[in-house]
Amino acid sequence: MVYENPDGIRIGLEIHVQLNKLKTKMFCGCSSDYHNAAPNTHTCPICLGLPGTLPVLNKKAVEAAIKVGLALEGEIAEETQFHRKNYFYPDLPKGFQVTQYDFPIVGKGKVVIEGEDGEHVVGITRAHMEEDPGKLVHIGSIEKSKGVLIDYNRSGMPLIETVTEPDMRSPKEARRFLDKFRNILEYLDVFDGNLEGAMRVDANVSVHWGTRVEVKNISSHKGVERALLYEIMRQKNVIRRGGKITLETRHFDEGRGVTISMRTKEEAEDYRYFREPDLMPMRVTDWIPAIRETLPELPDAKRARFIEQYGITDMHAKALTSKIMLADFHESICAQGVDPKIAATWTADVLLGELNYRDLVIGADVQGYAIICYNQKNPDIVRHIRVNDMVELVTFFAEGKISDRAAVEVIRSILDSKEEKTPLQIIEERGLLKAESDLVTMAVEETIAENEAAVQDYLGGAEKSLNFLVGQVMKKTKGTADAKTARELILKELKG
């Protein structure tokens, strides 16, 4: 099957990624750990752009850029160098941004994604290093701003901007590209995607192979799909009404899910790039062999190994390698001798599904011990999921001591409670061990099915009918069931 791309959609992305795993900023020793700090407490004369200062490049930032370049199968430039991009905006204290222009550190590369019709190659045009501007907070909306507050804590943070070819043919492909890209960066350990502002995306999109429109300010990788769906619909509507698409820049309003035309400037953008005289050019290709040595196993390679080594399905391997911390978690579980296939099912299908349902994302891990998840909407909700607990649970299940349903209940209970209980504690507390509980559950189900009239009576308000139903369950289990448990199970079943 070949994807026809009926609407002639072309999408290219420009992705800004903060190298937030570095300890310091790009050109000064200010700490990069500013995310919970008061404004303007992580700055110095260099990142405030005061006169007479001399920026010096963070070596680790260059190493990280080369790492990213190699992971994208990109060419690393023989000689690379910084430029000044001149424009006035209050988030730039110097009046220019230090970036790279015609000598980017990374040239042509590629990323393979799962496209509309199977494997699909997205070309990387280039990737370059630059500094992050400060953060602006508009008083009121961006359109009706009454003034702007500036915090320079972010100013001078090291960024890598990656530019793709317009190779994506649907918003879904754009999201998949970003998921893959983000995953690769996390594998490389240069980037923590959970921090605010860690990844910012601009997209250019055109329909019917026509004029492209740039959509700016997409702040999350989930926002990309929404922004592009809206923008494609808008362009198609304009064309349907006989209008024309003009080259323009639009702003994505995440709250409303729409793109808004930015007022076109009367003057064309003219950045007057010139070489940054304060920073010396670099010749770093001799670093490549040593850096290549440090490259971790990347997602595709790990996925292939998981299938091979653990005998699991491609779907499970893909899910488990979609995040490095999850992949490590799975390997730690398997290292304790449980059946890898069963472990994969419980982690990839059940655990991931239940996390997702609760808006819980994996934010950190203690390798070999636990993954730490937090709620995206309410970061105060934090859950530790321990390797040992998964091992215990999978073992109980594999030995037939608990049912499918009970195992799911254990996982849910771990995720729903602040108290850190082990699966064994939960199983004992809730009487989930198969023999007795299964009999009771079965008896409850049968009783309800066989006593339609009594069930209706109870639902109609006749409390007494409940006692009758409990009696039936006791009879069926020959009195071994606990009456209270039976009662609770019936109520659960009827409500449920």
Added chain:
Amino acid sequence: MITKEDVEHIGWLARIEISEQETVEYMEKLNSVLEYFGQLDELPTEDVVPTYHVAEIYNVFREDIVEECLPQETVLANTEYKQDGTFRVPKIG
């Protein structure tokens, strides 16, 4: 040749207000500078590698080590336009 409009454009890019009289003056001065560069064009430079940096220095780096930052009061000391630890500036656009 640099025209009056070019000078006005350059002034706008640099956010510098230039009077009518200055526009003419700068136009003449800039044109004489360009003329001077025009003389260089007469030299045969086909085989010369462009010089981007006069210093033959490459690879100047620092280690990724945290240094002390400025206190917030110092950062904001030179402005009267501040609010909750931030700089407050007029709206942009």
